[in-house]
Amino acid sequence: MxxxxxxxxxxxxxxxxxxxxxxxxxxxxxxxxxxxxxxxxxxxxxxxxxSSFQEIIAKYQEQSIISYLRLVPHATSIEFSKLMTVYFQLMGAHATETLLLINAGLTDVLISTFRRVYLFLIHHGYIDSSNTQRGKNKFFASFIAGAVISTEVEWLKSGMKESPAQMGVILKKMFDFSDATIKN
Structure with a gap:
C-alpha cells in the first residue's frame, strides 16, 4: 500500500x-x-x-467533495446545474452521515468545507467567474457555501424528494449562473 x-x-x-x-x-x-x-x-x-474533531470532518468532507469532480464528464466547460447535480448525487449517497453531522451541530464545518472547495475550484480554473460582479466580490464564496449547505440541509431533512438533477436546476435558477462558466 x-x-x-x-x-x-x-x-x-x-x-x-x-x-x-x-x-x-x-x-x-x-x-x-x-x-x-x-x-x-x-x-x-x-x-x-x-487539531480538533471538526478538522477530521473538514478534511474528510473536502476530499470527498473534490473527488466528486471525477464524476463530472470531461469537457472544456460544464454548466453549474450539472456540477450541482453531481454534488447532490454525492450528498444523497452520504445522507445518513451528513444528517448525523447536522444533528450534532456541525453544519458550520460543512459550510466552511464547501467554501474551501469552491475557492479550490475557482483557483484551479474549474469555475470561471472572473468576469462577473459576483466573481469579484470577496464575500461570494461564503455566500454560496452557506446557501448551498442550507439548501442541502433542507433537502436532506425533507426526505430528498427532489432528484439531484432537479436540485441542480433549482440552484442554478436561485443563483442565476447564466453568466458564469464552469470549466473542467
Whole structure:
C-alpha cells in the first residue's frame, strides 16, 4: 500500500470512528482516546494530523467533495446545474452521515468545507467567474457555501424528494449562473 493510500485509509477510519461515536453521544463527550480506539489509529496519528474533531470532518468532507469532480464528464466547460447535480448525487449517497453531522451541530464545518472547495475550484480554473460582479466580490464564496449547505440541509431533512438533477436546476435558477462558466 502506498503512503498516500495509507493516509487515505487512516483518514477514512478516524472519520468513520467519529461518526460511530456520534451516533450515541455528543461531540463534547467524546475523548481522543476513545476515538483512536474506535478508529484503530494511534493518538500520535491524531495529534500529528488534526487539531480538533471538526478538522477530521473538514478534511474528510473536502476530499470527498473534490473527488466528486471525477464524476463530472470531461469537457472544456460544464454548466453549474450539472456540477450541482453531481454534488447532490454525492450528498444523497452520504445522507445518513451528513444528517448525523447536522444533528450534532456541525453544519458550520460543512459550510466552511464547501467554501474551501469552491475557492479550490475557482483557483484551479474549474469555475470561471472572473468576469462577473459576483466573481469579484470577496464575500461570494461564503455566500454560496452557506446557501448551498442550507439548501442541502433542507433537502436532506425533507426526505430528498427532489432528484439531484432537479436540485441542480433549482440552484442554478436561485443563483442565476447564466453568466458564469464552469470549466473542467
Amino acid at each position: 502506498s503512503p498516500q493510500e495509507l493516509k487515505q485509509q487512516k483518514l477514512k477510519a478516524i472519520y468513520r470512528g467519529l461518526l460511530t461515536l456520534l451516533q450515541n453521544r455528543s461531540l463534547s463527550d467524546i475523548t481522543i482516546s476513545e476515538l483512536c480506539r474506535e478508529a484503530e489509529v494511534s493518538r500520535t496519528y491524531y495529534y500529528r494530523n488534526f
